[in-house]
Amino acid sequence: KKAWSAREWFVVRKAEIHRSEDNVLIPYIKMGVEARAQEIKEGKLEDCVLTKPNHPLVKYAEAFTHNFDLIAERKSVVYHLRELAKASILAKYLVDSGVRLDSSWFDLAERVTDVGVLEIPQLWNERWKSKVQVNDGKILEAGGPCH
Template identity: 70%
Template sequence: SIALKVRLLDGREPLFSLDPVDPTNSKSLQKKVFDPEWLAGTSVGEVMFQADYHLKELSMGASDQPVVGMKSCMENCHDEDETWQAREWFVVRKAEIQLSDDNVVIPFVKMGVEAREQVLKGSSLVDAAVTRSNHPLVKYAEAFTHSFDLIAERKSVIYHLRELAKASVLAKFMIESGLRLDQSWFDLAEEAKTTSPLEIPQLWLER
């Protein structure tokens, strides 16, 4: 229902990111950025936040790895004095609508994680022109992508994020196909609840 509403009103899928309040301050709080903003307090907004935050917990080694052999960024840092800033995010690498033998529409997605090193430009953090392939966060993103479907079966928040991606693909299909949808389709989800704090400490500063 929420994915349908976002597609109808904004013409795209729901988005979320955790951004530094003050990019020039390495100890800055991070702010939750929902797009569109009204997703704050909704089930969709909470799924995206929880998945994003848990990805950061896993990559920083603040939580046990979901697959044997996966190493956190901290374990992939060979130079203990190395300092860097980077971002990671979920991506949909493949999305399609499939039709079963009995004509049931089935959304399919293949998801992954990407990472980029960031540099300070003025008062903003921007992606570096080139991120080396052996960057600790890039290596973690590649490992996570390789085992994404297995991780989704072991981590409920990743599973629900993948289901949200499927819902967004289905919503795009329904809207672009010109289907006539009763208003009840857009009213199925619960109303937004009181939101949790929109600014939170950086995960690695809490360790």
């Protein structure tokens, strides 16, 4: 069997802006997942849409897409991704339609002066080991943890 390399992409399937009776703009979005094969072309990895219905990643993408809203209810990262997509389509609508907003809309949050630590913790890169010497069920020597 030939080895394969692929990944999943979150995609917006449908994006609309609805207007309520009292003129409130409500973003409506349908998201899904697509399987993309990774192929080497001219020395670079390129994504190609996988279409074979029996491919395991295509099956996973279809199941995820079918249950997207349920997954978003249970996994905050998927929920927040969907909310970000809603904010993006609402912003695009406002820009494309030329809506003029009062400057107070742009000063809703306080200015951040200290952004804190910009390093992403990578605990999975730390490995610990220790040595223990046991004889007849008794610990003879125990070394402390070391990296």
